[in-house]
Ligand SMILES: Nc1ncnc2c1ncn2[C@@H]1O[C@H](COP(=O)(O)OP(=O)(O)OP(=O)(O)O)[C@@H](O)[C@H]1O
């Protein structure tokens with residue numbers, strides 16, 4: 001198999017892992033909760049889009065459906081925080097961990113019950129297209145995944161750098177108490193971060209489902225994305241993306257070089273190596289967090 | 292309620308779990324005044340300020356600002372009303388730049404012109420922050436971070452500013468410098484201040500009025516000049532050691548307010 005093709009398909013997978021990892025880190029930094037359902041958010045976003053787009057369901061125009069799905073997932077994230085997660089305020093961390101794991105289960109079964117447990121493919125306008133770039137044959141889906149991830153990353157970068165809301169999110173995650181003192185409505189900001197986490201997961205889900213079949217249990221790959229976030233330092237947004245890309249790139253090569261069964265270990269082996277040799281992750285930020 | 296009181300606190304009580312940290316505190320701050328609260332470690336000064344600024348909730352009692360009740364409001368609503376809390380211990384945003392820290396102080400405002408004017412004003416009071424504008428705030432020195440916290444508070448265009456131990460951990464020269472600036476802000480920008488201090492000497496120099504706190508309650512209050520001359524204050528907060536005949540220090544004497 002051609003090396004370049006392995007690289008590109010690895011990159012495309014890595015983008016999806018990276019986006020899920022981004023969701024982990026966004027929510028963790030702003031609220032100190034780890035949303036273990038982030039992979040299932042991705043899966044839910046994919047199924048909502050499939051439901052809106054595919055001919056057997058609603059059959060909406062793809063470009064109309066995508067923003068609707070993203071907004072729906074944003075609202076879902078927001079409401080989940082307001083109605084459920086926030087109630088655990090003041091409880092030990094483990095309570096939130098268990099809660100989000102439970103939410104993941106609920107989503108998996110709910111999606112299966114509402115739609116199907118069978119694998120589904122999102123019907124996209126660019127399905128099956130092939131581009132020949134300098135002798136390398138690339139699927140349109142893979143190109144789309146990489147471009148969209150780049151655009152989303154750029155958008156988030158500008159959002160956190162320039163927008164007042166983005167700055168407030170950063171501020172609330174760096175020093176929550178000080179955020180209260182300057183008049184930032186911290187609780188609302190945290191719910192909005194959950195909304196952002198939902199929206200980013202929706203994008204990841206749309207990308208995933210447009211390049212391969214997805215079923216309700218696909219959300220479990222969130223664990224791989226969690227490893228990606230850890231590799232990136234679990235606090236750094238660029239780190240999360242790069243962690244995702246590293247895992248995405250390693251997978252196809254591991255599958256190529258190692259006997260089946262062993263290759264699946266690769267992402268976690270990398271995570272362990274990073275934890276042993278750079279416990280703060282590859283992209284640890286200078287942190288000065290107050291209690 | 293006196294007509295000129297900007298901030299009026301009555302019978303305030305606050306708890307940490309079952310522990311009562313504020314025991315029925317009443318105080319008032321009038322327009323244009325600097326009012327100081329003195330008290331030993333653990334007296335409840337920080338807790339009192341947190342309760343006023345809405346970061347902690349009051350169990351009992353009332354807080355009024357310009358006649359409006361604020362004791363049930365959220366912290367962000369209280370900032371919008373014009374009361375800002377400059378916290379103890381330089382609670383800044385370490386990874387944001389100095390300029391971003393200053394600007395985020397205006398989060399509650401949307402009057403672009405006013406914000407631009409106040410930015411200029413703030414940098415004229417704290418030129419060092421302008422010089423360090425691009426630097427990550429976490430890399431500032433302690434004194435610079437204290438200035439940043441005050442500057443950030445000013446950007447909310449406060450009618451009342453709560454300041455929690457701005458002198459904490461600063462060299463005597465820097466303490467003087469910061470207090471000169473506070474006094475100027477009070478006179479030139481008409482910022483009313485409620486100032487918590489351990490450093491009673493500098494606090495009473497700038498203040499008009501003072502309260503003394505102990506064990507969560509107010510035990511004494513008077514004009515700042517009166518407090519300055521009070522034997523107890525001198526003994527317990529100003530470090531004046533009056534020699535008695537047998538050379539024992541005055542602090543062994545019982546405090547008269549007990
Ligand atoms: N988060 C908390 N949980 C429980 N008790 C607390 C908490 N914060 C403060 N206290 C207690 O409340 C009392 C008042 O504390 P506070 O911080 O208000 O004192 P302070 O007058 O500001 O002291 P200092 O001059 O040392 O800053 C102290 O006995 C303290 O131990």
Ligand SMILES: [Mg+2]
Pocket residue numbers: 336337338379455
């Ligand atoms: Mg204190």
